[in-house]
Amino acid sequence: MKFNSKEKEVLKEIDRRLNIFHDGDLDTRLLLLALPYEVKSLINKKILTCSTSETPRVFNWYRLTEAGKQVYRNKRSPSHTS
Secondary structure (H helix, E strand, O other): OOOOOOHHHHHHHHHHEEEEEEEEOOOOOOOOEOHHHHHHHHHHOOOOOOOOOOOOOOOEEEEEHHHHHHHHHHHHOOOOOO
16 A cells, blocks of 8 residues: 555654554554544545544544554564565
8 A cells, every 4th residue: 555745654653652652552542643634544545543533623533443453564574675
């Protein structure tokens, strides 16, 4: 799956939070605090979903979907090349 530069920036922040705050736990519910417009394309690609009901124009908590977890599992696999 291809990601644009803004999506890569959000994914890098998710990776940082996964490793620093959640010990790599992909099932954490409160993974990313962001505005809806910042993550809209990742929601449309089924990578992220809102942990609660999404409120427009305010910060919401997001978590990884199963497809999003698979992106990070593939990223961590030894056969993955960048």
